[in-house]
Amino acid sequence: MLITCPYCGPRDVIEFTYQGDGNRERPDPASQNFEAWNAYVYDRLNPAGDHNEIWQHSGGCRAHLRVVRNTLTHEISSVAFVRGDHSSAARRKAEDKP
Amino acid sequence: MSPRRTDTGGRIDRLKTIRFTFDGVAYTGHGGDTLASALLANGVTLFGRSFKYHRPRGLLSAGVEEPNALVTVLKGEVREPNIPATMVEIHDGLSAVSQNRFPSLTWDIHAVNQLGGKILSAGFYYKTFMGPVIGPLKGTRFWMFCEHFIRRAAGLGSAGSAKDPARYERMNAFCDVLVVGSGPAGLMAAKAAADQGARVVLADLEPRFGGSGNWSGETIDGAPAAEWVRRTVAQLEARDNVRLLPRTTVWGYYDNNTLAALERVSDHKAQPAKGEPRHRYWAIRAGSVVLATGAFERPLVFPGNDRPGVMLAHAAQRYANEFGVLPGQRVVVFTNNDSAYRSALALKQAGAAIVAIIDVRPQPSAEMSALAGEAEAELLSGHAVVATEGGKALSGLKVQRFDMVAGALSGDARSVHADCLLMSGGWSPTIHLASQAGAKAEWNAARQAFLPPKPTQNWIGAGAFTGSFSTVEAIAEGRAAGLAAAGGTGTPAALPTVEATPGDQDPAPVFEIKGSGKSFVDFQHDVTAEDVRLAHREGFVSVEHLKRYTTLGMATDQGKSSNIPGLAIMAEALGKPIPEVGTTRFRPPFAPVSIGSLAAERFGDLKPERLTPMHDWHLANGATMYSAGLWYRPMIYGLSGETVEQAYVREAKATRESAGMVDVSTLGKIAVQGPDAAAFLDRVYTNMFSTLAVGKARYGLMLREDGFAFDDGTTWRLGEQDFLMTTTTANAGKVMQHLEYFLDVIWPELKVHVTSVTDEWAGAAIGGPKARQILAACVTGTAVDNATLPFMGIVHGEISGVPVMICRLSFSGEMAFEVYSGAGHGTHVWEALVEAGKPFGLVTYGLEALGTMRIEKGHVTGAEIDGRTTARDLHLDWMLSKKKPFIGSAMMDREGLVASERLELVGLIALDNRPLNGGAHIVEEVDEANPHGSIGHITACCYSPALGKHIALALVKGGKARHGTRAHVSDPLRNRFGPVEIVSNHFYDPEGTRMHG
Numbered sequence A: 001m002l003i004t005c006p007y008c009g010p011r012d013v014i015e016f017t018y019q020g021d022g023n024r025e026r027p028d029p030a031s032q033n034f035e036a037w038n039a040y041v042y043d044r045l046n047p048a049g050d051h052n053e054i055w056q057h058s059g060g061c062r063a064h065l066r067v068v069r070n071t072l073t074h075e076i077s078s079v080a081f082v083r084g085d086h087s088s089a090a091r092r093k094a095e096d097k098p
Numbered sequence B: 001m002s003p004r005r006t007d008t009g010g011r012i013d014r015l016k017t018i019r020f021t022f023d024g025v026a027y028t029g030h031g032g033d034t035l036a037s038a039l040l041a042n043g044v045t046l047f048g049r050s051f052k053y054h055r056p057r058g059l060l061s062a063g064v065e066e067p068n069a070l071v072t073v074l075k076g077e078v079r080e081p082n083i084p085a086t087m088v089e090i091h092d093g094l095s096a097v098s099q100n101r102f103p104s105l106t107w108d109i110h111a112v113n114q115l116g117g118k119i120l121s122a123g124f125y126y127k128t129f130m131g132p133v134i135g136p137l138k139g140t141r142f143w144m145f146c147e148h149f150i151r152r153a154a155g156l157g158s159a160g161s162a163k164d165p166a167r168y169e170r171m172n173a174f175c176d177v178l179v180v181g182s183g184p185a186g187l188m189a190a191k192a193a194a195d196q197g198a199r200v201v202l203a204d205l206e207p208r209f210g211g212s213g214n215w216s217g218e219t220i221d222g223a224p225a226a227e228w229v230r231r232t233v234a235q236l237e238a239r240d241n242v243r244l245l246p247r248t249t250v251w252g253y254y255d256n257n258t259l260a261a262l263e264r265v266s267d268h269k270a271q272p273a274k275g276e277p278r279h280r281y282w283a284i285r286a287g288s289v290v291l292a293t294g295a296f297e298r299p300l301v302f303p304g305n306d307r308p309g310v311m312l313a314h315a316a317q318r319y320a321n322e323f324g325v326l327p328g329q330r331v332v333v334f335t336n337n338d339s340a341y342r343s344a345l346a347l348k349q350a351g352a353a354i355v356a357i358i359d360v361r362p363q364p365s366a367e368m369s370a371l372a373g374e375a376e377a378e379l380l381s382g383h384a385v386v387a388t389e390g391g392k393a394l395s396g397l398k399v400q401r402f403d404m405v406a407g408a409l410s411g412d413a414r415s416v417h418a419d420c421l422l423m424s425g426g427w428s429p430t431i432h433l434a435s436q437a438g439a440k441a442e443w444n445a446a447r448q449a450f451l452p453p454k455p456t457q458n459w460i461g462a463g464a465f466t467g468s469f470s471t472v473e474a475i476a477e478g479r480a481a482g483l484a485a486a487g488g489t490g491t492p493a494a495l496p497t498v499e500a501t502p503g504d505q506d507p508a509p510v511f512e513i514k515g516s517g518k519s520f521v522d523f524q525h526d527v528t529a530e531d532v533r534l535a536h537r538e539g540f541v542s543v544e545h546l547k548r549y550t551t552l553g554m555a556t557d558q559g560k561s562s563n564i565p566g567l568a569i570m571a572e573a574l575g576k577p578i579p580e581v582g583t584t585r586f587r588p589p590f591a592p593v594s595i596g597s598l599a600a601e602r603f604g605d606l607k608p609e610r611l612t613p614m615h616d617w618h619l620a621n622g623a624t625m626y627s628a629g630l631w632y633r634p635m636i637y638g639l640s641g642e643t644v645e646q647a648y649v650r651e652a653k654a655t656r657e658s659a660g661m662v663d664v665s666t667l668g669k670i671a672v673q674g675p676d677a678a679a680f681l682d683r684v685y686t687n688m689f690s691t692l693a694v695g696k697a698r699y700g701l702m703l704r705e706d707g708f709a710f711d712d713g714t715t716w717r718l719g720e721q722d723f724l725m726t727t728t729t730a731n732a733g734k735v736m737q738h739l740e741y742f743l744d745v746i747w748p749e750l751k752v753h754v755t756s757v758t759d760e761w762a763g764a765a766i767g768g769p770k771a772r773q774i775l776a777a778c779v780t781g782t783a784v785d786n787a788t789l790p791f792m793g794i795v796h797g798e799i800s801g802v803p804v805m806i807c808r809l810s811f812s813g814e815m816a817f818e819v820y821s822g823a824g825h826g827t828h829v830w831e832a833l834v835e836a837g838k839p840f841g842l843v844t845y846g847l848e849a850l851g852t853m854r855i856e857k858g859h860v861t862g863a864e865i866d867g868r869t870t871a872r873d874l875h876l877d878w879m880l881s882k883k884k885p886f887i888g889s890a891m892m893d894r895e896g897l898v899a900s901e902r903l904e905l906v907g908l909i910a911l912d913n914r915p916l917n918g919g920a921h922i923v924e925e926v927d928e929a930n931p932h933g934s935i936g937h938i939t940a941c942c943y944s945p946a947l948g949k950h951i952a953l954a955l956v957k958g959g960k961a962r963h964g965t966r967a968h969v970s971d972p973l974r975n976r977f978g979p980v981e982i983v984s985n986h987f988y989d990p991e992g993t994r995m996h997g
């Protein structure tokens, strides 16, 4: 499997660490809503098809990426920095461009 | 001794004599021989005993599909079992032995199993041993009793126990076009793609490129095919955009056109070159792939089809044309198709007599009749072989009239004298890689074979792989595939011309001749046609269940020759056409892969290792090193004659009495910097860090999101926005990732930067009653007295001219200091401390003494923070701040995590004065023979010099409530049972007066 890191380019999956389901929403830190916390920590969709995932390019720029991967075909339809354009990696990338 | 070497021909080098042994007997062969061809030339027909019945077996094939002739290759102490003799290239000194025979290959007492054939039928083991048998022979216990004997009787070669000294490598390769298989189709594809300028990799599992070109005997471009092959390979060799990989099995087809291959680099050499690996694992990323993997010839299923001397027709042709070996002198051919006629003619031309060609078809074509005439063979059309005769070699066979439409035999059986029977049941394209890539095979009724389907990945098929079994088609398809794979469009010069014997490529739909006697479908697993029918009668209708019940196709050859005949017999039993019975999906690997090649650089001399800056000093000063993950750390600094226990006891004692020093450079160190660093640490740790004064350190605990303990360590505030976090050695990487995740994904608004600085700092922890005096003697630029450097205080100074940072904190329980310097100065500072410590009796100590002192103090490490324990379990609840939320705070109070019956940290003292063992269980009842009712387990143990007792830390149900009570350790694996007292985990100086001074 290849993941195209927006900063480093296409790299083998061996360079990346799966950092979990990208659909999770962390409750407000002070929240005592146990149901919400439980859902955040344990509940997963496990779809057969496109899945929104977080991957860290741990063997590269170490940025976290939001990856949409088809769980049936491993086809990757989109990769973006989780931080959006504010990440330092993205800024560096932008500065590289003429 | 009927097989023999021909005088000329083949790829072998007759001038080169090679000496090797098989089952201890010395033989000679020639350069280019395989073990199979060399033994065959020596008249050896018996290669092994079969899996279940111990029937004598010879060579079925000449290639990777060989199910019978499996051998164990011995190299020094290392034994490599289950290698097909057809895949072993001989070299001087090669030593191979046969398998599954007792006591010897020619005289095997287990061959008596043949008499019990009815008993050992499909599902025998399940029925006999797993079922509800009454009385003493019941169920699992009886199976366990019998298993030992059965495993010895039914099986393959045994693995060795010696450590494999060979080196293995992994290589990544990138190419525009990967061509798998180097027969005429593969060669044409590689050449066409290379001519387009593409980067080409050509891989073949054989040592010699050319595939069928090496033995077909056809003429290509006016030259013998083998000569055309040599010319074409030479052209490819001369190009710098082509990489040739002989002896390389492409065994896996994965996503994104990534393929896995195994190159056998030095198995064929008496001695590998210096640094040369035994095997190389290739991960190949190919723009496109040309699959030119050819086809496997199928055996016919008839009684006695496994007798030594019965082999595939093309295999005999290969032995004759490629190796110059005649497998027999009086040859009979048994076929359902035209291709075997060519094999017959080839053997005739090589010097054998073709006694008869037996064709199941009533009316072979005029061309085939002519070929039979040319071979001077009697043509028996509409006939079939119904029995074979002979013991360890074929002596004859019986033939009967056969009606292939009705499948019926008639008339009297006629005996034919022969020493070799060639069979051909048609051909199955080698579609394994295409199947792995995700496509479902399609049945072709004319070819009686599964053909590759439409590609699901970027591959193109060519030649016999696509069901085009003629060389003319292979050459045309090969070039077209190579061109297309390279993205070329040109129509280049004329194709090479081929002169070949014509023939129909479609076989008759005959797979089995039903007669009395065992007819083998899967030779390696000893599955007969009757076993398949029995499975059907017992209700196994799915092909997947059939496989598992009969073990058809589940041996090391993965059914390369047995899948289609097995399926055909099943289809007949079910009364369904073959495609409706279905085929199984092929999975990697195509052929067995050495585990060493998969592990590659993770073992042996290519494995990375992490050394602390003081590593060489430790070695020079008597340290015994211990590997902890990738790190190497001193275990003890033993004096001569000391045991490990004596050494660590001496080191720990000296530390508590005067002073000791340990290398702590391996601790994870992370610089946490930025305006929001303090706020970030408040969220990460369970306790407060924003309140920590600059120049002070604090012990911190982290939880995971699910509320369990994650890691602990001290964090030092070096400046308002500048913290140095330390983590446990093992968790350094995980903690770094944890911090990065929260900063990147959860709290991108926090202005914090984290940097791993583990390797930037050398660390020495010096502790003991004299530690402060030693520092005072060598530190300049700062005082180290209690006022300047209080508990958890940090100062900056110099030691021997090198800037150092010193924090007063203690893991040993003594007054102790961690001295950090730049990594490059680590040894210099360490040596200065050793020098300054001499008058004070300073010792250096290793991990064992470190562990001993931490157990005495009851501090936790990874053994207790094991992912299942909470802060409360470890009595660290005092660190859980109630003033703020932190990672894990919402989940840590869940019902299950605050239950009273949880395992809690306690101390144990052995009451019988014997050592305790890590992992031992704690039980309440004195029942050594039948220990039960575990209430916990030991996480760490040592002999405590401070207490003079064997002690341990343990996680025990109820924990604190059991302090002062007695229980027993139970460790049946090590025969240890004995009484212990449960106490507080703080064994030594619980008030901490020693470290506070």
Ligand SMILES: [Zn+2]
Binding pocket: A005, A006, A007, A008, A009, A057, A060, A061, A062, A063
């Ligand atoms: Zn990257």
